[in-house]
Amino acid sequence: MLELIWGILNISLLIYFFVICFKVIKLIRKNLGLLATLIFAFGNLSFVSKPNNEKEVKQFKIIDQTKITDEEKISDHIFNEEIIIEDKLITKIHASITFKEYNQEFRLLNAYTYRNGFVSGIDWEAKEIDIDKINSNTYKYTISGKKDWNLLGIRIFTELKDYKGFLKL
Known part of the structure; x- marks a missing residue:
């Protein structure tokens, strides 16, 4: 049961993080312009994208x-x-x-x-x-x-x- 709650907490925080990012992007676009918005969006995507480090099965x-x-x-x-x-x-x-x-x-x-x-x-x-x-x-x-x-x-x-x-x- 604890693992289920932990998984739901992880998914909820990730969704909330995306909501915050969209609001920040709107603020940056309004205050700093389109170029700053694009740089911020690509910067965030580079942090969010996880490298493919899938673990091989250790025999x-x-x-x-x-x-x-x-x-x-x-x-x-x-x-x-x-x-x-x-x-x-x-x-x-x-x-x-x-x-x-x-x-x-x-x-x-x-x-x-x-x-x-x-x-x-x-x-x-x-x-x-x-x-x-x-x-x-x-x-x-x-x-x-x-x-x-x-x-x-x-x-x-x-x-x-x-x-x-x-x-x-």
């Missing part, structure tokens, strides 16, 4: 401690397991873990996390993923990361998060 290579003695017995079966590590009212954080079958056993290949839903003003980034094998089909995972709470693009607060659980194949 974590998992080191599987299982010894492989006969490479020929590795099959081509690759499995992807999706788990939800946080389920809020409007957003979810997922973890995707990739396995490869070896002699009726599974070997960990990689893992990554992503967030979907209404994500306005909050950024999620995984910092570490640790997966330990309990038995042949059960794994214990620990995922550490951070949530950045932003207001109009400015980081206000960083929340460190740890998720722990079990995964059964």
Whole structure:
């Protein structure tokens, strides 16, 4: 619920910012002229436009401690397991873990996390993923990361998060 309120606050402040900008542009045009208005408008657009720094999905290579003695017995079966590590009212954080079958056993290949839903003003980034094998089909995972709470693009607060659980194949 807090994330929904935070997103609505972000959108409301952005709309209010645009209203203020239009009023300022009208005042500048009235008092200083068209050239000053154009310079102010383009200057504002340069600050508002955000560079395309979309983060690539950070994949974590998992080191599987299982010894492989006969490479020929590795099959081509690759499995992807999706788990939800946080389920809020409007957003979810997922973890995707990739396995490869070896002699009726599974070997960990990689893992990554992503967030979907209404994500306005909050950024999620995984910092570490640790997966330990309990038995042949059960794994214990620990995922550490951070949530950045932003207001109009400015980081206000960083929340460190740890998720722990079990995964059964």
